[in-house]
Amino acid sequence: MRIDITQFSRVVDGIYEAALQPTQWPIALSGIAGLFEVDKALLFTAQLRPRQGGFAFLHGLTEHSLQAWVSKYIEHDIWTRETVAKGFMRDGAVVLDHELCSDEALTSSLYYREFLVEQDIRYLCAGVVFGLESAPYPVTGLSLYKGHGAGKFNLQDRQVVTLLVGHLSRALGTMFRLSDLEMQVASSYAALNLLRVGVLLVGERGNVVFSNQAARKSFSNSGVTGIGLRAGNPLHDGDGWIYLRESAQQRTLDDAIKVAIMHDPMAAAHLTTGMRVPSKTCDQAITLQIAPLAAQNEFSVSNQHACAIIFMNDSRTRFELDRNALRSLYNLTDAEMGVAHVLLQAESLRDVASQLGISENTVKKHVQALFYKTQTNRQAELIRLLLSLPKRC
Amino acid sequence: MTILAATAFSQLVGMIYAAAADPQQWPLFLNQFASLMHSGGTILFMHDFADSRFVADGVPGVVAEAAGFEPVFVESYATHYSSKNVWTALEESMLPGTAVVSEMLLPERELVRTEFFADWLHPQNLRHAIGGVVLKSGTQAMKFTSLRSSRHGAYGQDELAFYAALMPHLQQACKINQQFAQLRKINTAQTSALDALPMAVWLCKHDASMLICNRAAKAIVDGQRGLQLDSIGRLRAEHIGENDSLQSAFRRAGSASALTRTRLHKRACTSDHFTPRVGSTLQIRRLCSQSHLAVTVSPLSSDGETGGFFHQEADIIVFATDPDHSSAPMEMLQSAYGLTKHQARLATALINGSDLKSYAVKHGIGYETARTHLKQVLSKTGASKQSELIRLFLYCAGGQR
Numbered sequence: 001m002r003i004d005i006t007q008f009s010r011v012v013d014g015i016y017e018a019a020l021q022p023t024q025w026p027i028a029l030s031g032i033a034g035l036f037e038v039d040k041a042l043l044f045t046a047q048l049r050p051r052q053g054g055f056a057f058l059h060g061l062t063e064h065s066l067q068a069w070v071s072k073y074i075e076h077d078i079w080t081r082e083t084v085a086k087g088f089m090r091d092g093a094v095v096l097d098h099e100l101c102s103d104e105a106l107t108s109s110l111y112y113r114e115f116l117v118e119q120d121i122r123y124l125c126a127g128v129v130f131g132l133e134s135a136p137y138p139v140t141g142l143s144l145y146k147g148h149g150a151g152k153f154n155l156q157d158r159q160v161v162t163l164l165v166g167h168l169s170r171a172l173g174t175m176f177r178l179s180d181l182e183m184q185v186a187s188s189y190a191a192l193n194l195l196r197v198g199v200l201l202v203g204e205r206g207n208v209v210f211s212n213q214a215a216r217k218s219f220s221n222s223g224v225t226g227i228g229l230r231a232g233n234p235l236h237d238g239d240g241w242i243y244l245r246e247s248a249q250q251r252t253l254d255d256a257i258k259v260a261i262m263h264d265p266m267a268a269a270h271l272t273t274g275m276r277v278p279s280k281t282c283d284q285a286i287t288l289q290i291a292p293l294a295a296q297n298e299f300s301v302s303n304q305h306a307c308a309i310i311f312m313n314d315s316r317t318r319f320e321l322d323r324n325a326l327r328s329l330y331n332l333t334d335a336e337m338g339v340a341h342v343l344l345q346a347e348s349l350r351d352v353a354s355q356l357g358i359s360e361n362t363v364k365k366h367v368q369a370l371f372y373k374t375q376t377n378r379q380a381e382l383i384r385l386l387l388s389l390p391k392r393c
Numbered sequence: 394m395t396i397l398a399a400t401a402f403s404q405l406v407g408m409i410y411a412a413a414a415d416p417q418q419w420p421l422f423l424n425q426f427a428s429l430m431h432s433g434g435t436i437l438f439m440h441d442f443a444d445s446r447f448v449a450d451g452v453p454g455v456v457a458e459a460a461g462f463e464p465v466f467v468e469s470y471a472t473h474y475s476s477k478n479v480w481t482a483l484e485e486s487m488l489p490g491t492a493v494v495s496e497m498l499l500p501e502r503e504l505v506r507t508e509f510f511a512d513w514l515h516p517q518n519l520r521h522a523i524g525g526v527v528l529k530s531g532t533q534a535m536k537f538t539s540l541r542s543s544r545h546g547a548y549g550q551d552e553l554a555f556y557a558a559l560m561p562h563l564q565q566a567c568k569i570n571q572q573f574a575q576l577r578k579i580n581t582a583q584t585s586a587l588d589a590l591p592m593a594v595w596l597c598k599h600d601a602s603m604l605i606c607n608r609a610a611k612a613i614v615d616g617q618r619g620l621q622l623d624s625i626g627r628l629r630a631e632h633i634g635e636n637d638s639l640q641s642a643f644r645r646a647g648s649a650s651a652l653t654r655t656r657l658h659k660r661a662c663t664s665d666h667f668t669p670r671v672g673s674t675l676q677i678r679r680l681c682s683q684s685h686l687a688v689t690v691s692p693l694s695s696d697g698e699t700g701g702f703f704h705q706e707a708d709i710i711v712f713a714t715d716p717d718h719s720s721a722p723m724e725m726l727q728s729a730y731g732l733t734k735h736q737a738r739l740a741t742a743l744i745n746g747s748d749l750k751s752y753a754v755k756h757g758i759g760y761e762t763a764r765t766h767l768k769q770v771l772s773k774t775g776a777s778k779q780s781e782l783i784r785l786f787l788y789c790a791g792g793q794r
Contacts, residue, residue, distance in 0.1 A: 163399065166407055187707035194710065276775030287785055326674070
């Protein structure tokens with residue numbers, strides 16, 4: 001017996017394509033079905049519904065029939081029961097219908113008479129991609145079905161399915177790992193975007209390799225702030241280079257970045273440089289703090305890894321307190337929240353009083369209440385608490 | 394192809410994809426390929442057609458792996474013979490994915506007259522090659538080549554077909570490899586940014602179990618400073634009463650509807666009833682200190698494209714600030730803003746809530762002197778008031794923790 005290696009190779013390619021592009025799984029599955037000339041196939045997580053984070057890809061089967069299996073026939077499913085009972089539910093196992101139960105036992109079962117006949121399913125070749133003991137991966141199976149008119153699955157079919165199950169297992173494993181990494185990237189990105197402070201990461205050539213939302217906001221208004229980004233080649237230079245309007249300041253910044261990049265923070269913790277970039281129009285300013293970044297332990301594959309970090313404080317940014325959160329958690333009144341808000345920007349309590357048009361004594365009373373409710377003792381502590389809250393809670 | 398040959402092919406393809414996710418496994422594939430093909434040396438590498446250079450430090454995710462060569466020959470190829478390689482010069486116009494044997498590029502009688510043959514191939518007892526360009530980007534190309542001696546003869550048609558059948562898999566594997574490399578690079582950068590933050594950050598699943606945390610968060614857990622992880626990795630407060638409010642904050646921030654948010658079945662969940670998710674702020678008491686941890690629990694909205702399988706997705710974000718560990722060390726204020734020792738001491742006192750008058754009394758200096766110091770601190774840091782000073786120094790401790 002011979003198999004068409006070109007077609008086999010294409011099917012395997014399709015499986016790994018789906019690992020990169022999960023939307024391609026239905027195509028990969030129909031490729032598998034085509035290899036065996038069957039018109040029905042199923043690749044699914046047997047114990048985990050799609051609603052629970054599992055998946056079910058159907059070829060030639062209807063969503064409706066899968067639902068009927070889940071809601072009613074699962075307990076009558078003689079094939080699945082025997083697969084488990086006979087110890088086939090292990091990684092890489094491939095089993096044919098007649099190895100699970102005799103033809104008589106199958107055709108006389110309720111499962112066959114009510115469910116399989118309805119789908120024109122008579123023969124099965126099932127491969128276990130992930131068995132009962134392959135946590136964290138859920139039990140995953142590939143099932144190929146043939147109807148009455150078609151012949152039985154043969155030994156070669158079983159051997160080829162065995163080969164494919166190995167590839168499915170590796171491809172799904174790759175997909176899970178990629179998906180995990182994507183998840184980590186997306187969540188830490190979201191976390192950095194929740195910060196009020198601008199965060200920039202600088203690569204070894206001084207180029208910006210990462211910037212969060214707050215930093216991009218300050219850059220977007222470079223006409224006023226006097227700080228912007230000079231784009232480079234997006235492929236190699238990331239976001240580009242920080243550009244300051246004043247050339248003297250540019251030199252200070254470049255020197256500070258150079259120092260931060262060159263030094264190991266463990267050896268020289270004091271090498272943080274702070275500098276102030278005044279805005280064009282008024283006394284407001286952006287403050288930059290440039291510090292070396294500890295090298296990651298993990299092997300770095302690229303020459304674009306971050307060597308320094310810059311925190312960017314834009315004094316124009318007004319702090320919007322999350323009033324709902326403050327109300328529900330500290331039980332603050334509107335007046336107290338008003339005082340808290342002005343306190344963040346004001347010079348003194350007298351200043352707060354005049355800005356709000358209330359007496360200084362009233363302000364003091366509110367501040368005492370704020371201390372009490374937030375369990376802080378001093379103005380600085382209160383301010384620090386308020387400033388530490390993320391942009392939105 | 395017989396089932397036996399198909400099995401061998403399938404195994405080899407499997408090795409390619411194993412290396413795609415873990416580049417350290419390339420030698421396994423190269424050795425297996427070499428033994429099937431009776432090859433001497435087999436190599437996967439980057440070549441630059443512009444200057445016939447062997448690219449040692451390629452773009453992210455690109456490997457240079459060799460099997461069956463003496464290291465000294467790989468070295469001499471990289472430094473010198475890459476530009477003498479008479480075959481690669483003829484491969485420049487080839488489309489990625491095409492396979493060739495050396496005799497298709499250059500007749501054997503011409504090959505033996507070249508410097509490349511005399512000084513590099515011949516000393517290794519190599520004469521025949523099979524190869525091609527896997528991927529090409531600009532003038533740089535990923536090449537996969539296998540070489541063998543005259544005793545084994547030229548590579549035949551069957552072998553060429555076998556090599557050609559592997560080509561799409563090598564291409565696919567390189568794509569997967571690059572995807573991993575790209576994601577790892579971004580992940581490393583973002584992780585280091587989170588690690589540099591003075592506040593603690595945890596990213597948790599909907600059930601409060603931790604997926605990711607930064608360095609400051611780890612320090613709080615390891616130092617038993619108010620928050621801990623239970624036996625199955627869920628974040629909890631050490632104080633039982635406090636833990637109840639923390640857990641209810643988790644319930645408010647994560648929602649049951651998050652259960653259905655996965656990348657593949659995103660559409661299925663839009664019809665589900667929607668529970669608004671709200672964040673909370675809490676003060677967590679702890680045994681180690683009089684001060685409280687200021688903790689914020691917030692829902693994390695994902696864009697829906699990146700949800701993980703099997704609930705491995707972050708749903709809730711927790712920020713915590715430890716007042717005992719958040720102020721910048723004085724020497725850092727000195728170096729970052731050029732403050733004198735006295736100015737840094739005053740700045741630290743103000744950040745920690747002292748006022749000018751009591752500071753002056755405590756340190757036995759005149760009020761006017763203290764005022765002068767303050768003016769200098771403000772002018773050097775560019776802050777105009779105490780709250781700005783705090784805001785500035787909230788992040789000054791960055792990078793060092």
